[in-house]
Amino acid sequence: MSLSPEECTRIITMVQEGRSQRSTTGTVGVSLSTVQRVIQRFQKTGMNIGRPGNGRPRCTTVREDRFIVSNMLKIDILDAVQVRNSLQEVHHNNVSSDTILRRLREADIKRYRPANGPKLLREHRVARLRFAREHIRWTDEDWSRVIFSDESRFCLFTNDGRRRVYRRPAPLLRVSDDSSYYRQACFEEKVPFGGGSIMVWAGISAESRAELVVIENGSLTAPRYVEEILNEHVGPFLVNMVAHSIFMQDNARPHSAHLVNAYIQDVDITRMEWPARSPDLNPIEHLWDEIGRCVKQRSPAAAILRELRNALVEEWSNIDQNRIRKVNSMAHRLNEVIRAITSSWRKYNVLKCQKSFLFAD
Template identity: 55%
Template structure:
């Protein structure tokens, strides 16, 4: 890409002021070759502007480029083909999808796989903001009373994500290029874990089925959390998310919640 006219003028001014070309390049943050080409062009033409090129004329204007960028920012999931069609419909400019990708890349936009996360409603965002404000002044001693916990399911046979392979033409069904999959995913395992700043609870394997509210109480809270929270003292706090088993424990099993309150102190906090 051509250098900014301000940088070009600064290069010329520094060299005429007696600075060396290598020092000038270091000051403006450009390569030595760029500084040499700029000053050589100035000596030949007496101008700091770039000479007209002999290549193909740029098909999009700055307004077209701004239209592509603003349209992609309004609709982040729009494909390059869709952006090309909208550019042709609104601005009457016909370009290829590769041109669209180059314009967006030049503006600092790149196409990446979307991050995943739970759907958050307004009440969720309000609760998270309130939690952050309430804990903003906490120090290391305060956080040492927290037991953070979560569970996760792992596929036993293969990665859950999309896998890619390098192959030559005609090798689509070669054994080394086939992602072998067992029927119904090949099985999985769910584990639960808890950790604090001082210690951790060993992994709890949820065997034979999913984690329900009853199993969360009997297999996790009673067997692992309650003994651990006793060692943390009356200020211990159990942190877990709003998964169905956790929410069911807090909203439906009043008896268990009271028992946990006696042993855990402030018992559990949802985030």
């Protein structure tokens, strides 16, 4: 344990005043061996601090430490090698990747799984920002006129990485417990292609929902989308909605085909222009996740596709409409889009100016 010179002086003074070393430990809050080392060093050298060590000197300065931390937090760098290369390029200091990791640990920066989402190009970000600014002043009454629709695929056997098992840590396993690492309760089996899957379509609004449609006998094409979805479900759903209802669909290929556009124009369906690669703006995505959890928690679990189909239909009908109304938080989603995009562009412009200043002749 490393003590400051003031603490060492306090220990030496207390012992010289006649107190025992054991009673000194309770007052100072250190171990008996630490007190003994301080007294022995004082008796041999007459000093209350240790001799200067001969260890390896620190290879980075305080400024370089700040550079390492700021690069990892503010720039799109995902590993220590890139930070090391950036440090060598700017400060001309060639250190190892282990040094970079140590500096990050000292700053309490740890490694986590990155958040994931669709790849967004500049045109996608511009479209998302334009959509958010155009609809940011919409009220709850305005959004209640929108029908949000989407398709989702559910596999018979899924491995979402959320399951956890309980066992001893690997270094603490006894010889008789070596098999517990691979025993059945601690092992999750994988089935190729999820054992089969089912695609479904649904639509929701603040006050009602459409029937869950199971898409069977092949994939969803533009003609099937017109006949089985738009004609049979979206049309009747819009009739029962309030006046001036708006239909929302994403930019999947079956949705953007000429056949679909012609049908929507012929039947006079008002369609919302939706920005590409924006599933996070669709509140129905939260319901897909909730249905998947409910189906997985059913007992007994679905063993064949017919049972999975029946479970999906049943869980969809069991969702409370208040739950659907709760996830329909479009104002919050649009505010987050504006905040995220504007802040990222602001940081990019600042970093661009900094780099041009550093490498200017």
